[in-house]
Amino acid sequence: MFMGEYSHSIDPKGRLIIPAKLREQLGENFVITKGLDGCLFVYPQEEWEAFEARFREVPLTTKDARKFSRFFFAGAAQMELDKQGRILIPSTLRSFAELEKDVVLVGVLDRVEIWDKDRWEANNEYEDDDMDEIAEHMASLGLSI
Numbered sequence: 001m002f003m004g005e006y007s008h009s010i011d012p013k014g015r016l017i018i019p020a021k022l023r024e025q026l027g028e029n030f031v032i033t034k035g036l037d038g039c040l041f042v043y044p045q046e047e048w049e050a051f052e053a054r055f056r057e058v059p060l061t062t063k064d065a066r067k068f069s070r071f072f073f074a075g076a077a078q079m080e081l082d083k084q085g086r087i088l089i090p091s092t093l094r095s096f097a098e099l100e101k102d103v104v105l106v107g108v109l110d111r112v113e114i115w116d117k118d119r120w121e122a123n124n125e126y127e128d129d130d131m132d133e134i135a136e137h138m139a140s141l142g143l144s145i
Helices: 020-026 045-056 063-074 091-096 117-123 128-140
Strands: 002-009 015-017 029-034 040-044 077-080 086-088 102-109 111-116
Touching: 002 015, 002 020, 020 040, 029 045, 029 063, 029 091, 040 045, 045 063, 102 117, 111 117
Parallel strands: none
Antiparallel strands: 002 102, 015 086, 029 040, 029 077, 040 111, 102 111
């Protein structure tokens, strides 16, 4: 399970150091792709393969299923760490997530998310009442704390 928040920066060539704690869990090879809310999703190879298998069961006769598959799979890239524990994020993915210098890597259960620092902060400004309402909605989905 991935968890935690790590601040790093991308160098001018588009390389990003993956924190050691996340590297251990991601393994030698993993997949990076477009995520939701304007970030990137990073999956260990096994999780990516499980996601692919589940998606193969989705009928592509609906327009939403086809759009969803293009969104996640067309932009996906296999990643391999270099000797310094870095990856080179493809320019198309950097553009999608507006990654330029300061980024935040966030562990979220089965994946890591990579966010532009400013976008991360803007997406995480919650009022107490907002979080109470979200918690109530999560309870209706069967998740309570």
